[in-house]
Amino acid sequence: MTVALEHYVFVSILLFAIGFFGVLLRKNTLVVFMCLELMLSASILALIAFSRYNATAANPLMEGNLFVLFIIAIAACEVSVGLAIIVTLWRRHQTVELNEINELKH
Amino acid sequence: MRELLFHFFAALTIVPAFFVATSRKPVNAAMNMLVSFVGLSALFVMLETYFLAILQVLVYAGAIVVLFLFIIMLIDAGKSPHPKLIRYLASLAALALMVFAGYALVFGGGSGPFAEISVVAPANMARTFGVELFTRYLLPFQITGFMLLIAMVGVIVISKKAEAEGGAE
Numbered sequence: 539m540t541v542a543l544e545h546y547v548f549v550s551i552l553l554f555a556i557g558f559f560g561v562l563l564r565k566n567t568l569v570v571f572m573c574l575e576l577m578l579s580a581s582i583l584a585l586i587a588f589s590r591y592n593a594t595a596a597n598p599l600m601e602g603n604l605f606v607l608f609i610i611a612i613a614a615c616e617v618s619v620g621l622a623i624i625v626t627l628w629r630r631h632q633t634v635e636l637n638e639i640n641e642l643k644h
Numbered sequence: 645m646r647e648l649l650f651h652f653f654a655a656l657t658i659v660p661a662f663f664v665a666t667s668r669k670p671v672n673a674a675m676n677m678l679v680s681f682v683g684l685s686a687l688f689v690m691l692e693t694y695f696l697a698i699l700q701v702l703v704y705a706g707a708i709v710v711l712f713l714f715i716i717m718l719i720d721a722g723k724s725p726h727p728k729l730i731r732y733l734a735s736l737a738a739l740a741l742m743v744f745a746g747y748a749l750v751f752g753g754g755s756g757p758f759a760e761i762s763v764v765a766p767a768n769m770a771r772t773f774g775v776e777l778f779t780r781y782l783l784p785f786q787i788t789g790f791m792l793l794i795a796m797v798g799v800i801v802i803s804k805k806a807e808a809e810g811g812a813e
Contacts, residue, residue, distance in 0.1 A: 541650045541690070544750050549654045549687070551746030553661055553680075559739035560665030563732060566724045568670045568716060572677050576661050579684055579704065590691045600776050606696055607773070610703050611788045615795035617708050621715045622799040628719040635724070 546587035553580035567624050567634040571617075578613055582606050650690060656683030668724050674712045681705040695769045 553576055560573030589602020628634055660676040660683070667673045681704045688697035727735075777785050 541647050545650065545654075546687070546691070548746060548750050549657065551750065552658050552743060553684075555739050555742035555746065556658065556661045556665055558742060559735050562735040562738055563665060563727055564724070565727070566670060568712065569664070569667075569673050569724070572664055572670075572673055572712065575677065575704075575708065576664060576680065579681065579700075582700075583684060583687060586688060586691055586693050586696060590693060600772055603693055603696060603769075604773065604776055604781055607699065607777075608784060608788055610696075610699055611792065614703055614707065615791055617711060618799050619795050619802070621711060622802045625715060625719060626802055634719060 543587055543591040546591075547584055550580045550584040550587065553577075553583065565636045567627065567636055567639075570636065571620055571624070575613070575617070578609070582609055585609075646690075650687075653683050653686040653690065656680075657687060658683075668726070669722075670716045670724075671713070674709055674716060677712070678705055678709045681709065693769065695773055 557573040557575075557577035557580060560576070561570050564570050564573065585602045585606050589600075589605075592602075624634060627639065631639060633639065657680050660680040663676040664673045664680065667676060681700060685697040685700040685705065688694075688700055
């Protein structure tokens with residue numbers, strides 16, 4: 539048995555499914571956010587695996603890897619903004635539990 | 645040896661990820677996320693994308709996890725209560741469904757013989773990255789830099805506004 543593209547894609551699927559599971563299960567905004575990060579890194583793993591397994595010597599195919607570079611940069615932006623929003627939420631409500639934040643309901 | 649390492653690093657990625665989703669303390673979740681990201685970067689090394697593995701450790705395992713820990717300490721997030729059983733079961737069912745569907749998609753499609761990784765000299769990957777970034781992808785690169793600036797300004801605006809409102813009340 540060799541380590542093939544399918545194995546990496548399956549690990550990526552597992553990571554994504556676990557992130558989705560966490561988003562469904564948890565009510566703490568911070569942990570939900572962490573699970574979103576897990577889903578993001580699962581997609582990064584799939585991208586890198588595809589770009590590596592489709593590369594040849596003539597065509598090194600950097601596109602997938604470059605795309606991952608951009609994703610990491612955007613993810614850093616997203617984390618900083620999201621955590622700022624969470625801190626603001628904490629200042630207003632003194633809670634980060636999702637079921638206690640119901641401003642938009644009423 | 646290669647598949648043994650692959651399985652080890654895959655387990656190192658998947659098992660802590662599961663604890664991120666289930667641990668009740670946010671601090672434990674963040675620590676597990678750190679381990680998971682290190683395992684992921686080891687998988688990147690196995691895919692011979694060394695530059696991205698370093699980037700993963702620096703940005704994700706370094707900066708982002710530290711940011712998470714900082715916020716957890718700042719807002720004093722305690723233990724969450726146990727989720728309700730019905731919620732647990734429904735989420736677990738969604739997880740099982742996704743894993744099963746993924747397994748069927750990836751391994752059950754009759755996709756022929758599994759390919760071995762093709763040998764491309766990735767020795768000067770950072771150099772190739774730089775050349776590509778500053779020639780073909782110059783505009784997206786600059787847009788990304790601008791986006792980081794926008795995010796920074798946005799974060800400052802968000803925290804400023806909350807402070808002003810808190811002062812008015």
